[in-house]
Amino acid sequence: MTHNKEPIPGTVMFDGTQAMKGYALNKMCYSFNNKQNREEFLADEEAYMDKYGLNDEQKQAVRDKVVLDLIAAGGNIYYLAKFAGMYGLNVQDVGAQQTGMSVEDFKEKLRRAGE
Amino acid sequence: MARIVGGLTTSHIPAIGNAIARKMFEDPYWKPFFDGYPPVREWLDEVKPDVAVVIYNDHGLNFFLDKQPTFAIGAAPEYRNDDEGWGIPTIAPFKGDPAFSWHLIDNLVHDDFDLVTCQEMLVDHGFTVPMQLFWPNYADIGIKTVPLVINTVQHPLPSPRRCYNLGKSLGKAIESYPEDLKVVILGTGGLSHQLDGQRAGFINKTFDRMCMEKIVDDPEHFLDMSIRDLVVEAGAQGAEFILWLAMRGALTGKVTARHSNYHIPISNTASGLLCLENAA
Known part of the structure; x- marks a missing residue:
């Protein structure tokens, strides 16, 4: 069976390819459910990233905190x-960063969607 | 015999959990959202369901990508939430009903829905936020719960048709339970939203309005849609609409919309609330 896998603009489908690519990065982020792990990461980010085996692309995206790069890295x-939550960033902050808008403009865009 | 009294839908955005903890019910941003719920609570006070089957997706609390089930069900005596990484408070545990869970498991697997069964299960905001919205006093009244998880995290996701059919089997399984339980089904998540990518902030009011309307009287309208179609129309996370379809599949009788509310935005999401009565 074939089905439509045509890309949707501005959207990365998190599928098997992405899941394999991003496994170490996502596993590290999953560990942040635990407060002690968050503290350990914040105390020494590089050591923590090594512990989870992140590749260079993933490490750089984590250092830069650029969400589109983190998504591209799986x-x-x-x-x-x-x-993002460790830095007090919510999904509007993350949305604003990915769309190149200010947080206020991003919130306004959401509000206008309701009109 | 057990009876399905109705189905409820609600968004399950984590920010709602924080707003509940901070009692922001009258805050101008939150009021149009929270004001939708009291009429549903009044209906629940009349109907008094014994058990809530909560259909939601785990967002990386109980399951990680090492083992990502398409369908999973709780069969535990109680369910607790936990730290999800960003500050949703830990709240009172939710009661389970393992005997009822195992009845559902037996019947669903017999009906070719091979669920992962969980005797221990942490429930995240996808479960706790809807429960808190509908039953702020859930811990006092002791309503029992069955968490039913559908994967919306890692593609491929189960299709709208598959989820609707899961709901149909669930409905049959519930109604074959010999105890006189009143059961309500929660379909959580949605409506349109997208958190990731340059398309973040995507909302589609026209599509959402159509979902709110057709899920009442014409749910089969959606069955030929693919997950990709849903992502195009409702955004990457709007694909959570499959959770609503699973709920709707379980309603077997004459379905009447008792209450509804639709509000944009809560966080990045168009929030949708429906209370569907299921008359015998």
Whole structure:
């Protein structure tokens, strides 16, 4: 059976390819459910990334905190949300960053969608 | 015999959990959202369901990508939430009903739905937020729960048709339970939203309105849609609409919409609330 896998603009489908690519990164982010792990990461990010075996692309995206790069490196948004949350970033902050808007403009865009 | 009294839908956005913890019910941002719920609670007070089957997706609390089930069901005496990484408070545990869970498992597997069975299961905001919205006093009244998880995290996701058919089997399984239980089914998540990518912030009011309407009287309208179609129309996370379809599949009788509310935005999401009565 074939089915339509044509890309949807601005959207990365988190499928098997992405899941394999991002496994180490997502596993590290999953560990952030635990407070002690969050503290360990914040105390020494490089050592923590090595412990989870992140590749160079993933490490750089984590250092830069650029969400589109984290997604390109295989990150899944639900796991990345745990990473972003450590820095007090919510999904509007993350949305604003990915769309190149200010947070206020991003919120306004959401509000206008209701009109 | 057990009877399905109705189905409820609600968004399950984590920010709602924080707003509940901070009692922001009258805050201007939150009021149009929270004001939708009291009429549903009044209906629940009249109907008094004994058990809630909560259809949701785990967002990386109980399951990780090492083992990602398409369908999973709880069969535990109680369910607790936990730290999800960003500050949803730990709340009172939810009661389970293992005997009822195992009845559902027996019947669903017999009907070719091979579920992962969980005797221990952490429930995340996908489960706790809807429960808190519908039963702020859930811990006092002791309503029992069955968590039913459908994968919306890692593609391939089960199709709208598959989820609707799972709901149909679930409905049959519930109604064959010999105890006189009143059961309500929760379909959580949605409506349109997208968190990731340059398309973040995507909302489709026209499609959502159609979902709110057709899920009442014409749910089969959606059955030929693919997951990709849903992502195009409702955004990457709007594919959670399959959770609503699973709920709707379980309603076997004459379905009447008792209450509804639709509000944009809560966080990045168009929030949808429905209370569907299922008359015998």
